[in-house]
Amino acid sequence: MIKITSRSFVFTSMALAITAALDVAAQPMLEEVIVTATKREASMQDVPIAISMMNGEKIMEQGIQSLEELAIFMPNVHIAEGGAGDQLFIRGVGSGINYGFEQSVGTFIDGVYFGRGQASRSTFLDIERVEVLKGPQSTLFGKNTVAGAINITTRRPTDEFEGVVEATLEPEFDGWSTTLTLSGPLNDNFGARLVLKQEETDGYMSNTFTGDDERTVENTVGRLVLAWTPSDSLDVTLKYETGETKARGRQDVVSIATDFAVGRYQAADPNFSAGFGYDKSSKNIGGVRPDTDVHDSEWNIVTLTAEWLVGEHSIKSITGYVDYEFSNYLDSDYGPLAFLGRGRDEKHEQFTQEFLLSSPTGGTIEYLAGLYYQSEELEHERYTDAVLSAAGIGTGSLDASGLGNFEQDAETLSAFTQLTWHISDSFRAIGGLRYSADEKEMTKDAFVTDLFTDTPNNQLAGIYDQVLNFSTDHFMGPDGATVCEGVAYVCTDYPDFDNERTESHWTGDVTLQWDATDEIMTYFKVGNGYKAGGFDEANGRGLIDAQEYGDETVLSYELGAKLDLLDGRARMTFAAFQSEFEDLQVSAFDGNAGFIVGNAAESEVKGLEVDGMLAITDELTFMASLAYLDASYTSFEDAACNEPQVQEFIAAGGARADCLQDLSGEALQFSPEWSAHIGLDYATQLGSNMELRMGLDAMYSDAYEVANDLDPAVAQGSFSKINARIALLSLEDTWSVAVLGKNLTDEATTTWGNDVPLAGQGFSETYFQHIDAPRSYELQVRYRF
Template sequence: MLKTDAKRPFIAPTLAVLTVAVAQANLAIAESFALEEIVVTATKREVGMQDVPIALSVMNSAKIKEQGAGNLEDISAHMPNVNISETSGSDSIFIRGIGSGDNAGFEQSVGTFIDGVYTGRGRSSRSAILDLERVEVLKGPQSTLFGKNTVAGALNVTTAAPTEEFEASISASYEPEFEGWGTSVIVSGALTDTLNARFAARVEETDGYLDNHLLDRNERQEEDTIARVTLEWMPSSDLSVRFKYEHGETDTVGRQDTIGITTPQADFIYQTFGDPSFESSLDYDKYSNSLPGRPGVNYSYEWDLAVVTVNWDVNDFSIKSITSYTDSFSDGYNDLDFGPLQLIGGQSFEDHKQFTQEFIITSPQSDTLEFMAGVFYQSEELELGSDVEIRLSSLGPLFTQGAAGAAAAFGVGSPQHQRALLADAGVNTFGYGDVTLVNNFEQDSDTFSAFAQVTWHMADDFRVIAGLRYSDDEKELDKLGYAAAYDANGYTPYSEPLSPTHQAFWELQRFSTAHHFGSHGFERCSYSFNNPPISATETCNNDTGISNVRSEKHWTGDIVFQYDLTPDAMTYFKYGTGYKAGGFDARNLQGNIDGQEFEDESVVSFELGAKLSLWDGRADMNVALFHNQFEDVQVSVFDGVANFLTTNAGETTSQGLEVDGQVLLAENLLMRYAFSYLDATYDKYDGAACTVAQSATWTGVGSCTQDLKGEPTKFSPEWSGNLGLEYHTELTSSIELKAGIDLQYMEDYHATSDNDPVIMQESFTKVNARVQIAGEDTWTLAILGKNLTDETVSNAPNDIPLGGFGFAGSYFHFLDAPRSYELQATYNF
């Protein structure tokens, strides 16, 4: 279990006391200052946040800059019940304990929308943040206005728009702990009387915070470059056309992973066949190496995005058109044994192209009836390729010493002993177990949807908002996987004579129905084993690949009852439904055709909320009580060998309470707060993958499974919250001081889908602080401290692959950054 020094929850009771005190202090106060209104576009219109009947969190551009947020993962750390983290294959986005697992075939349970354009790939959250106006996190299903793949919520990102007045700035940052630096330039203003333009660019680099002792370098080294041009043409007061083009590149060397937990047996293997100085550690030390003759661990991501947005007012009606095209490509090579061995490596690429077109018509504001309607089309091409190389021969005599040596090393009857018996019987004489698994995945998708939303003002203080959306999705798959082997002549196409060797390698310890390697592609076989003596009878059916077409049609929607208790207090009740599209497993390396397809995920949601303005506008409070019922939640779980098992997890309930707000304690002192209670559990999940400990004692037929009914989902801490204070004062007539501190608390949670207690992340409290001086809106200098409590947090731990070969009970971890400091400077022209 990953331990920290954090204490039990203290933010929630502290905030409760402060909030009650503020509410009771709603006295006759004559001060003229009040909170500034926060404007959002969560309803596809610009509306004050306190008027929106949705539970949402917002971070504006100033806060994003002050926190040194480089990507969406950094922003999510400031929002309870929101988790964005990097995994071994992609990024995962979770809201209220619901999200998508590590599978490139998954679409996200949390949709990401940038300037109204859907961005469905999980890797998009890694891209650098540049010149944003705000980030809104909408919690709960948002199917009517945002469409599919928003069953858990949506990220609504708005970039800064061109200005008529000239403005320009240059910013720089330096992080000495990790040798990181960044610089950005922004220029905006009018080119003509009808044309405004904005240019923004940023370059940043870092050497990383893990020390790879084997390669004598820091990891993960990263370089991000991103540039954006936005033009806005306004030929008349009724028409505006905005064009945006963006190009970005991310290049990395190494990863922020380390082997954190090992067994004595694994230590022996690592130190004997890898690095004698190897030690497992969560202290940001690692010993990692790639396969000989292969590139070092690296990753690159490049994207181009073009968007044309047209707003046209016709007789008080508003018509909007959003047209977008996205082209992105990523590739990389990973060390998949995560340690000093030259044992497992994998390279992969993802080529993604997307075209979208949306039309929206909005009626004028009315005291009786308003409506919004639209149509949406998306065409998507996704191509994935990967190969996984496993070289057991790199372990030398450990797996070639015969049955007697294997029995001495691992014991009679162990999987290693069984394999040695096969080798002694002449099944294999060279490079036993060395194999390359090749996986090609191509998918074309088309989505059409139409929606309508009506707002009926039944009275001055009561309105009903009802929405409905129809969606039609189609996915067409072409997938091929095959195996190749190493022999005395080097790398050669896989041949049938070696088939028993590799079949034994993959299936001997499973005793179940699964795939059989063949030179022509995949072949499904059923086996019956006798042991001892070791023999097998098989029945096979040929399969040269997988082609499939999947079509879905869905009706989703919501209804909201919104009531104004007073001019400063609004309550609402929302009922909603949503879905995430089904699809095809992109990480199936074993040719398990029966498990290739997974079903769509659906949700029914209830939410009761209130938004209050208190203390003569000096404070606000938002409260949401929610209950979300999910069916067929899509999960992907590592099986401990080299494959991911993808399935639908039955039924899940996510329910709880969220409270957030801000208080202007004095004219120059602001407090922000948020806390949540979350109960996200599986109601039905009897086919979940087993933990290492459960697999070791499994006596059933087939692969080990467990029943997780009543157990929590991933990333679902029972309590979480944050508390921030921001103070500013004038040092001189021209220099202002601004200081702030943020506390982020999370109770313990599971970060893997098998709920392995050994790698549960225990509760922690992170503290960030910032001090800034600024001169008359011209320049700023600041120092930012991140994770000042130096908490060790792992958001993507998992089993070391090939558990049956001596690594069972050993785990790798993806670690958040330790304590660091950043210097920031900005000059405005």
């Protein structure tokens, strides 16, 4: 097995490719890359923003099905499923695990904002390009973009009729997919595009206890796009998408377990052993509940975009409606013991409306002005089943369920403008300003019931609160809050509790942009942003003071340059950045059953990013990205302890709930010091009617922290991964056949890990981890008609 354990191959490969290029006499040219990062179509080399971009063709070639699979190709970007939610991080900044959180990285699809983490799980369908904008993007994209924004553009109807059938086969995981695309004009001013996709996989985990492969996934999704151009001055596009996902099992494993925990697990499965690999032993509660992990979701998206040309100005309207719901039931003890499971039903509806006025370009002054409105309704129904007797805790009298509900209504209204002043032909100043007002209102309750029922049991509730430190009955709403504590079940009213939150922010940025030559553009940008505060959905103990968390703010500086070199054969971009965050929103597992949500005092993120592309010949292209990152807390004195620290604290006479650690100066999650991607694409004609294409991609990451409490037990070490592809296609592109190899170095890596719950009941210093896919191969076939 090839094992690459250092970043030396990145620099060596860069040097060899560049050296080889110096001896080549041909003069190939790179194609211009168009992006919409500034709300206008523009060359990526002219946009004063650090951007990583992947087009739809590359996404198809690499078999990328989601944002999570895309992220590994982009240094300083981490997108992955967590234990109780989804995580999007750019430059070490993102949102922790909490279903109440919105993301620090805003996702926008055809101009419509998707603030929930669930959006990162949606399967890719007919993508034109994905732009990852790094650093705060609050002026043009609004709230919840303090770390950056993901700007996804899907394909429109074509001017000529085309039909495409695509199919993939992954034999190792019994995975396959089929996609049908029909696109073209219906008459002189009306076009349509229909895309249908079905995919399935049996997953790469082997559950030795149940005999099942995990995680099996079935995705079905369809999209219809209608484009109407009644005149040269009006363009209207209507998009409707619907889909559903059904998943069984999960890619998690009990990686570390104490002898005591192993003994308990082996009571159910005598062959159980802990370890970081692709064999697992787990079973959910079963009976009236599923006996395996389940996560089903379905969604509907409607987007209406209209653009009018009024003289030399344009007015654009983007109307979006999104509704999705999912249901899940997850094995929360992560092993073969059928004793702890958690389920949730979430529903989310969102309506957005944006108006954008754009001035003509080319004058001394250019401007954009916009209005934005968003309303959303969020509902959670959750339940936790604790069959403690299955783990040897009690004889059944302590078995119970915990039910909870969380509802939140939110509205955002904002206005923004951006002006560009062309001070000279080579120097311009860009200034943006945005005002935003946010309102949120929530209700929340949680109570302990008899097992698998909705019948409250106050006696059990008192034990779960005071003895097991598991949950506390409570209600929070418009008339105040009530919390019932202790074995005596004493209820305390808090009539002054406020279930509403309002906040307003002025955000903006100033950019100085200088074209040093026709081939070199430089810029300096300073800007701020915010991530809205909110209410803690995961507050299972009913902590009044911790129910609401504050807004998160950032002040950022970026110095960059974009260069066109060697007469169009090469391009490079540089970005040096520093961002200072205050009141960073964090969520850390308490080691027992819940998460602690709050605002860390301060953090600082700084680093350097370099991207480049070189057309070595007409047939061979080299690409590289390299990132250095220094992301740390500058002040975080009251962070939650990790489990080894808790045990030391308890041994010294302290109580678990009182243990705190000082993370000042420590690294943020998902912030490797060095990360890189290099790629080679080769294409050559074979005979008179065929073409051979080959591609190689290598990805490297330094070690990084995974858990928010920085528990070293689940940290990810440095790693390298290599993908390779070889394809044969017709010169007319009517057909193609390709073989793709993923993770050819067969690296086993983790995207998430944390403590197994109920540390105080014998599972202390026992951990689970999510594990990425091993080496795999995929056959790809495409036919165009």
